[in-house]
Amino acid sequence: MSVALVLRYRKANTYGHHALLGALEAEPPDTPFTVAFATSPEATASAIAEGLRTADRVLVLWSFYSPDAPALAVELATIRTLVDDDRVLHVAGGVHATAEPQQVLDAGWDVAAIGEGETTLLRLVDAGDSLTGVRGLAVRDSDGVALRTGPAITRELDAFGSFSLRHHKYGPIELTRGCIYACKFCQTPFMFSARFRHRSVENVRWHVRAMVADGMKDVRFTTPTSLSYGTQTEEPDLDAVEELLGTVRAELPSHGRLFFGSFPSEIRPEHVTPEAMRMLRKYVSNDNIIIGAQSGSDRMLAASRRGHGAGPVLDAVRIAAEAGFRPNVDFLFGMPGESSADADASLTLAREVAALGGRVHAHTFMPLPGTPWRDAEPAFVAAETITTIDQLAASGALYGHWRRQAEHATQLAETAKAYPRRTPRRRTVEQ
Ligand code: SF4
Incomplete structure (x- = not known):
């Protein structure tokens, strides 16, 4: 089993992604993974297609503030028209997904990551298809209502770095x-x-x-x-x-x-x-x-x-x-x-x-x-x-x-x- 991580990497949200990369470098999951930085919808679709060629699963990581949510929902729909596959999971994280998990699921994301994302992501990479075994998520129940998996695990800040040494992504x-x-x-x-x-x-x-x-x-x-x-x-x-x-x-x-x-x-x-x-x-x-x-x-x-x-x-x-x-x-x-x-x-x-x-x-x-x-x-x-x-x-x-x-x-x-x-x-x- 391997995972391709595609970061929808926008100028407005680099800090959140860097913290996730810091966690992946501090405590690498057991599952082999790759990381791609996608700076546009087209680049995101290409990175997903590449991930589907090289890995068993693709996790597309989004992080955004509330005012950006409507525009990014439109972008997500565009990306889905370019590439869509059951092995791709679009994960919405950040403060808006935490506050409005039902809204982001209704808007098209597969999963909302609620609260601090570091430990949640580490477990998500290793989770395979059993999403409900990962704390800190909201997933769509059979009738569309968000099903929450329990509070995310929080750690002291020293547990993870603030940025990525491997990818030279600082801030x-x-x-x-x-x-x-x-x-x-x-x-x-x-x-x-x-x-x-x-x-x-x-x-x-x-x-x-x-x-x-x-x-x-x-x-x-x-x-x-x-x-x-x-x-x-x-x-x-x-x-x-x-x-x-x-x-x-x-x-x-x-x-x-x-x-x-x-x-x-x-x-x-x-x-x-x-x-x-x-x-x-x-x-x-x-x-x-x-x-x-x-x-x-x-x-x-x-x-x-x-x-x-x-x-x-x-x-x-x-x-x-x-x-x-x-x-x-x-x-x-x-x-x-x-x-x-x-x-x-x-x-x-x-x-x-x-x-x-x-x-x-x-x-x-x-x-x-x-x-x-x-x-x-x-x-x-x-x-x-x-x-x-x-x-x-x-x-x-x-x-x-x-x-x-x-x-x-x-x-x-x-x-x-x-x-x-x-x-x-x-x-x-x-x-
Ligand atoms: S709650 Fe804290 S972070 Fe927010 S505006 Fe007040 S002092 Fe600043």
Whole structure:
């Protein structure tokens, strides 16, 4: 028995695939397998056809966020017209498949991988046709209703690498998974649990050494909240952060660059203190930090369970600017229940951020599956608000994909209506 793995490899989803490759390299399944990277629908069909020639089974691995689901369902249908075979299994993974397994099965995928995919994939490669023996899946029952095979097995982050050494596919090192905060618009706590799981300093050192040995010189991280590294509470542990950054810096060559608290991660505003900024400046290469603010309205910040007010946002911007960082501040417009007064408060804060030399990273609220606000009605964003956002953008003080996200919000609502909710059945799987 052999398996051909075809990764539907899109720019927007490389991190998830790299984590799966890291797991395959850390604990290779017993079944021989090959890996192909398919960067277009046509390439995916070709890779599947090749896999059918060389292996007994083909697993096509998809990973996507909720806004991309409708377009990828169309792509999946196209691929099936090009090549279809009983030995091919299209597996949908990622946060959307986790939140809406019935929806992805109804949309055409054969299997939804629910939750963390690493251990699930390792077992799926060895499973043959007995899918219901693999935890972490939803498969179509005889009447089309999703049958769940029990919760996926989760491991500590150190168990698997963040990326693929064998295929030279690098990216940010996943530093922390899960989040203790409970922001109502966010999929992270739902997807990865409401606690932090941190990668150890020694394991990060291993990653950096491997990257440097392969000629890489930049290190970035993914984490829900950068200055929460090493803690299980809302209080940062700056000693833990400094140990991490000092270790990474020591492993990097002199021309190496260390990015922390900037893309693709951010820092919570109340964690931005003069002490924290002084420490970061000793180690990091980024000239900016990203601060999660979301709103200038205390009422909306409380309603969304952000766990901080608007005052600490402005304090954080000042402190970061004084420390020499350009603050990029995330805002979310159109949260459910946002009034014109709330939007005005956000715009006032946005102007204050700009006056202090910061930039506003504007987003539009999307009712994401799995979140407490999945079924909430986005607030209407008034024309005057949009005009002010455009003016800030024209002056260079604002950036972001907020217009596209507004379209995605509408699309998500339409998709939710098109696929009525059905409760998945559960099956207990003996391991
Ligand atoms: S928005 Fe950030 S802090 Fe809030 S739950 Fe999501 S990851 Fe955690």
